[in-house]
Amino acid sequence: MAVYNFSAGPAALPTEVMEKAQAEFCDFMGTGSGVLELSHRGPQFSSVIEKTEANIRELMNISDDYEVLFIQGGASMQFAMVPMNIMSREEGGFAEYADTGMWSAKAMKEAKLFGDVKVIASSKETNYDNVPPVRRWKLSEGSSYLHITTNNTVAGTQYHVLPTAEDLKGTPLVADMSSDIMSSVINVNDFGIIYAGAQKNLGPSGVALVIIRKDLIEKTPESIPSMLRYDTYAKSGSMFNTPPTFAIYMLGLVTEWIKEKGGIAVIEEINIAKSEALYETIDASSFYSSPVHPGSRSRMNIVFRLPSEELEAKFLKEAAELGMTGLKGHRAVGGIRASIYNAMPLAGVEALVDFMNEFEKNNS
Numbered sequence: 004m005a006v007y008n009f010s011a012g013p014a015a016l017p018t019e020v021m022e023k024a025q026a027e028f029c030d031f032m033g034t035g036s037g038v039l040e041l042s043h044r045g046p047q048f049s050s051v052i053e054k055t056e057a058n059i060r061e062l063m064n065i066s067d068d069y070e071v072l073f074i075q076g077g078a079s080m081q082f083a084m085v086p087m088n089i090m091s092r093e094e095g096g097f098a099e100y101a102d103t104g105m106w107s108a109k110a111m112k113e114a115k116l117f118g119d120v121k122v123i124a125s126s127k128e129t130n131y132d133n134v135p136p137v138r139r140w141k142l143s144e145g146s147s148y149l150h151i152t153t154n155n156t157v158a159g160t161q162y163h164v165l166p167t168a169e170d171l172k173g174t175p176l177v178a179d180m181s182s183d184i185m186s187s188v189i190n191v192n193d194f195g196i197i198y199a200g201a202q203k204n205l206g207p208s209g210v211a212l213v214i215i216r217k218d219l220i221e222k223t224p225e226s227i228p229s230m231l232r233y234d235t236y237a238k239s240g241s242m243f244n245t246p247p248t249f250a251i252y253m254l255g256l257v258t259e260w261i262k263e264k265g266g267i268a269v270i271e272e273i274n275i276a277k278s279e280a281l282y283e284t285i286d287a288s289s290f291y292s293s294p295v296h297p298g299s300r301s302r303m304n305i306v307f308r309l310p311s312e313e314l315e316a317k318f319l320k321e322a323a324e325l326g327m328t329g330l331k332g333h334r335a336v337g338g339i340r341a342s343i344y345n346a347m348p349l350a351g352v353e354a355l356v357d358f359m360n361e362f363e364k365n366n367s
């Protein structure tokens with residue numbers, strides 16, 4: 004039975020990538036050893052990390068004004084590293100945060116350890132059911148940066164409009180893109196820092212991808228330890244200490260796969276088709292409902308409800324029996340969540356749509 008894994012993260016990886024990793028698991032590049040067993044300073048791994056960075060730069064069209072770094076500790080460590088490195092320690096120093104979900108709230112909590120956090124917009128009062136319209140935000144002067152979470156993995160919302168250079172007036176835009184990086188074409192030049200835990204759209208857990216504008220690397224106070232400083236990673240090619248070699252290797256295979264598919268623009272088209280198929284099914288029925296404002300709907304995490312929790316439990320059980328796994332909503336919000344990152348094929352979404360229609364017929 005074909006299994007379609009709708010897990011929110013760690014999430015399904017492309018089948019071709021899993022098979023490639025399996026084929027060279029015990030013997031990488033004719034060495035007789037696996038990637039897991041090779042020195043990070045040796046020629047094989049050096050070629051892996053260089054190729055991975057080159058792929059990322061090519062796919063996202065990243066200029067030489069930016070460093071591409073691989074850092075352990077996931078996105079959660081970036082919640083702390085961002086303020087540690089670039090929040091002003093001067094009297095009155097602060098950063099602005101948009102509070103659009105559980106992960107932005109966690110990012111704010113860490114930032115408060117290092118300075119003042121101003122909430123520029125929040126949808127907390129309505130259970131994070133929307134992304135407050137960016138055009139209405141009033142940025143204050145003197146903010147060290149503005150932090151956003153481009154896709155809210157738990158609530159199922161996503162930014163479809165980003166603050167422009169005109170809105171920002173020089174304030175660096177910092178984005179947690181853990182759950183939608185490389186899912187659509189963006190202009191990296193609009194951002195000061197982009198970071199993403201790899202385990203949703205890019206590869207296995209254990210590594211975060213950080214793309215940082217070079218001038219921001221120089222702001223770190225002396226008191227910050229080596230492992231928590233961006234300049235340490237920038238100066239050492241992310242090899243100050245032993246990096247998560249296998250995770251970086253997998254990220255390399257995933258980026259290779261995106262290139263073979265035709266790049267991010269092609270992937271974006273597929274992501275639009277996948278998410279529209281699910282939202283159309285939800286909107287066409289009075290059995291399924293979306294708790295999210297239509298203008299803020301995520302293309303990555305499609306959250307929906309059934310008429311009762313009993314029916315939701317039955318839905319999850321029957322879906323799993325048909326090979327559709329990982330559909331349970333986050334424990335904080337309940338309901339159903341179909342996470343359809345880049346690796347989820349259209350066929351998986353079509354199977355889910357068929358099942359939803361069938362289940363509605365049998366249970367309403």
Ligand SMILES: *Cc1c(COP(=O)(O)O)cnc(C)c1O
Nearest residue numbers: 077078079106156179181182200
């Ligand atoms: C999953 C997720 C995180 C947490 O990532 P870790 O790598 O587990 O720290 C942070 N932000 C967003 C938007 C996420 O989806």
